[in-house]
Amino acid sequence: MKKLLAAMAAVTALSVVPAVFPAVMSAPCFTAYADGVVGQSEMIQADGYGSMPAGMPAGRAKLMARRAAIVDAQRNLVETIKGTAVDAETTMENYMVTSDLVKTKVNGIITGARVVSESFSPDGTYHVVMSVPMYGVGSVADAAISAMVGNNPPAPIPAPSPSYVPEAASQPAATTTTVTTSSPVQATTTTTTTTTTALPAPSAVPAPPAPVAAVNGGYTGLIIDARGYDMVRAFGPGIYDTNGRKIYTVHNVDQSYAIQYGIVGYAEGSAAWAEAEAGRARAGSNPLIIKIAAPRKRIVNNCDVIISPQDADRILAENQKTHFLEHFAVTFEI
Template sequence: MRMNKKMVTAAVLGLAFSFGAAYQAPVMAAPAETNVSVQVNVQHEAKSIVTWEKGSNAAIEVWGVGYAPANVPAARGQALARRAAMVDGYRQLAETIEGVQVDSETTMRDLAIESDVVKTNVKALVKGARIIDEHNNEDGSYSVKMTIPMFGESSVASVALPQVKQTAFISDIPKASEAFKPTKEEQKVAVGYTGIIIDASGLGLQCTFSPVVFDTNGRAIYGMLEIDRDYAISHGMVEYSNDLQASAANSRAGANPLVVKAISVKGGGNSVNPVNPVISVEDGDKILFANEKSGMLGKHAVVFVK
């Protein structure tokens, strides 16, 4: 029986969800064209990243690696190695998606366990992965670079965000506390702020689809508020960056961002996943006061530096 591409894809998707993240394995193609087997080799280091820092262009990128079976003609061996590399790529994509943090308490794996719809949609995402690079390697193996978008139509966000629990939402943007008394200078500059940058560098902040900014009193400053769900799916609630200076110069926070330093990061509820930055009460009031003047939070002009 001849195994077509759809059958190979379906088979590896079933395998992928059963593999642990520790098994970073290449794929060895079997000599028979109808059989592709997955073998663990701890010497092979899989290449899988999530490019959160690319904003709405963020993506999961993996390098699948495959090896041709011994004693087959070169042309046939390369074809089999390429197929094996694709199977390895599909597996890595599925494993990487499983680990994506949806909110402070939920991963994509959790959603897939709870919902057959999510599981089916994730399989469709993996099956639809794009190949953006491929080549032969000096050791005779074959590498294929595959990608799935994090945001936009047919993206991880399009599967995840409709499942976000209502507990991840805050019903309204609060106002600055009555105890906050801005100076005349603070009142003057507040009108001109174009967004906020929260510098959480060095604190171990992790990326997620639905973060919440808290102050040290537990007040939610920014979260899944009245955010347009379509906007969150296409662009994300926040933009992530690894560079404070670059973010201040060019990011969704605009030309004149209010920059505040996070004190710590935390999870939510019983979670310990550090996806939510925590700022001082004073900085929280500064953000909320500036938002009253400029409406920047409603424009999702928020950047996290991690």
């Protein structure tokens, strides 16, 4: 499985730690939260090395070696950021080349990079490890998602096709109970119907996604099973059907939320898949599980998914009951 982002891994000499999105129970840059939602503790890291110049006092030479190590680490951070996937067509490098605003934001991120650790070797080599946040204000996600979305408000989630006929098994919204009693005088029939109540829209203030209630069996979220397709994690993954219809993309999500947490959680590996399907993930306690038809044909990255039109309509119809898409309760199994 390709790895997109580096998260707190051991460093290798003269190399950048490859960035990796956290798996379940840990979204891009992240604090552990049910299923892989992002927080602000996960970072992109890189090392840098500098050598003491000859012919000057040891103290000054050591300071210059440290400065050289910082510059080297910053350069390596830039290279790592350039390679992170934004969507199926682009990496951050594309946006940095075409957008002065993105380039300026990335420069600011690098300038504010934090020294995580540093050491000095007897041979005169200075080593630093530096990091930048993947998500949150002033993060890589801030630059990437702002470039994708701009100042546009979230687009509404589409409705299912008018011709869509729900399968009997996928209609848990209402429960009807009929009780009949007989007496010598009169037979009485009582019918009680319980219907699903839509959840309120998410708050404009970004916060970790609250679990969606499984009202009368309604689905709490969506799991997209994309296992076996060499998927990569990205800032703007999307769900499309085979007709090209957009079901769920970064343009449906509140921008401030997307910057803080990402638009989907990722589950990678058998343990993470089991956790997600057992209801201990971003998709909640009663997830709708949909197997993809294929990854969306890529130019650069396999990060979007394609599902059948019937599955797409089912997702959209179920979403109208509990609004799990509006609550960003989506997990990709990769």
